[in-house]
Amino acid sequence: MLTYILRRLLQGVIVLLAVSLICFVIFRYMGDPVLTLAGRYATQDQIQEVRKSLGLDQPTYVQYVKFLWNAAHGNFGKSYVSRVPALGLILERFPATFELATCAILISLVFGVGFGVLVALRPYAWHSRAIMAGSLGGISMPTFLTGILLIMIFAVYAGILPPFGRGKTVDVGFWRTGLLTVDGIRHLILPAITLSTYQLAVLLRLTRAGMREVMAEEYIKTAWAKGLSPITVIVKHALRNVLIPVVTMAGLQFGELIAFAIVTETIFQWPGMGNLLLTSIYETDQPVIVTYIMMAAVIIISINILVDIFYAVLNPKIRYD
């Protein structure tokens, strides 16, 4: 197990190197940040001076090596746009995104698995058909549309939920949380539902498919024959085996939700990392973009490793050698 984890970590480092290299190559085609930084009326000479002061006059490979060296020391550079450390800017936004993504993944897990089991047990009942039709909608509806529709219905017409922002927050140490106030939770509902819709539909379909397959297995028939209670058969014997792909999927999705909740955050003006990333892309703020992508990669890689470890807990038969 330990060698396995070490091997995965090593792979992770290689992936990070590749990701950062790709970032640097892409930046060459992303527009010139120096133009805005020098100001609208700067002359060509002044633009060159700014370029030099940022170290952007050097060849790409020199910049890249410098970046790696600094990153290895925990220094990801200063944002061009706001001239404060990029990592700090991103970490400041992390709690908002983390709370949003956690709520979204919980919603999708609870409802996705719950409805999935329900549908699998009575596949032809009318409510199952309705749920399946709904899940198709959930998969095919783009996030921005879901978000705008929810805002229009619940915030503008019904006026029962706030349309944007995070509401009242409380500082718990360095962590600014919206989960401890009623206002904060009211603000969380619409964006969390929006963010969870797609994932919910995917998990539902995955659970349903798995459950239908497992429920037809011999060992389930044996379990029924033994006279075990339906709960024991469904949850302990059937669902437990189905959960492996579901947990993998949910884990991968969680990483993605944290890293790329961009659309939802933009629509609800949620002060998270995705919102920052989009602004930074518009303004060609390369240090923030590269730090963000590196962080996203770290999150996704770590979650993958955690999911692998969790497998072993769910199914002791799985061995990593």
Added chain:
Amino acid sequence: MKKLAWMTAIALMTAALVAAGPAAAKSLVVAVDSPPRMMNPHGDDSDAGLSFMANFFDGLLQRKGEDGKLTPALAVKWEHPDALSWKFTLRKGVKFHNGNDFTAADVKFSFERLGSPEVSEFLNTGKQITAIDVIDDYTVVIKTKEPIPWFANNMHQIFIMDKESTEARDPGDVMIKPIGTGAYKLQEWVKGSYVRLTANENYWEGAPPIQSVEIRPITESSTRFAALASGKVEIVTGIPVELYEPVVKNPKLEVVSRPARRSIFLALGNKAGSPMADIRVRKAMYMAINEDEIIEKIMRGHAAPAAQIPDVPTVGYNPDLSRLPYDPATAKKLLAEAGYPDGFTVTLSGPNDRYVQDEKICEAVAKYLAKIGIEVNLDVKPKSIFFSEVAEGTLEFYLIGWFDGTYDMGRTYFKLAHSRDADQGFGGLNGANYSNAELDKLLESTAKIIDPEKRRQTLQRLNKMAMVEQIVWIPLHYQEDLYAIQKGQGIQFDPRPDRWMVYKEIDK
């Protein structure tokens, strides 16, 4: 016993009165379309950024009213003793938010800071200054390398910082905590969420009418509309033309519109031997574009046709200029005369995330030009990439917008129309490499004209040469700024021509 009851009653009433006091304080919630980048007043020369800074800081001068009249602020008087010097007499008794006195040392410090690329986007202004002489605590003379006729016109954008606290603080802290002399102090800035301001009760112009302002940057326009429609905010900036109808139909909301200073136009190259080097071709392209239809269909009526680049209050605006008529038949004839009866092919570039309906306007222009036989390849892209190409000067034909914060067209002409000359720093945003020796000469001659009347006449002459004789650009329209407010709450809001949200000018 009775006495105690009386005393309790009085105490309760006093408490109620005291409690009612702060409740009567006026507050305002505003949703704006772009977030602040930082709280360093020199680090962002965009109007979105200056709009925030203008509340925390003051310039030596300020601009007020419809036509942006230049009026005193931290300086009570300004003089121009010789071509290279600008003398400012400073206001006495002004204090910074931290209690420090405002003096000439702060002015010297702030202007010196402009030249540092680490903290300033006003490099161009900063590098032009050769000396800042502090005559006494309340008199400063600023000397420039070359004569800059519009120097004072820019003084509303250059904000004065407190020398002592800016030097003492960590540079990172200066980026997030503004200490100025402005009408508002920063209470709290939560990035991505809100900026809260409280009134500076000791403001030299008198405390502003609204005590606390909450600014919520909401970049997505439909969410901004939802915020207003659900009553969460009271003023919204940047209503897109496609949301105009829903706002007007909503009985609780009111649209406030203001002709914008920015004009949108097409820039054309004139490389020797290319079709566009022929004035007849330029004229034909101008006449082929149906601007009225662009305004009606694409801008949905929220724009005014332009015959030149500067707007009315700008020095250099020429009231005698008018648009060439829309006349595709004559345009075709002109093309044939110029030797292109079957037209030619040209690439039209433009941004798709910068101006109101920018991409749609480009598409329409391509369609109009196709009608007279000119085949247009559209090359529309995000502004970060587009403006790099403009700066490199590699384009052929492109859409761009401009207005000059100095209200003087001189600086803009040097930047956009003068032949590209890296050594002198001219033509930096002349993206299609337009070059005309006659125009360059006249433009260079204006650099030394300080006399306002003479300057106006020469710039008008230059403007006529550019728009009529040479057709450097094809002007399209002036944009219109659209805001929306909650109706019936007594909000008094007159938008400024420069789109800045200056809260001391708003009341409710």
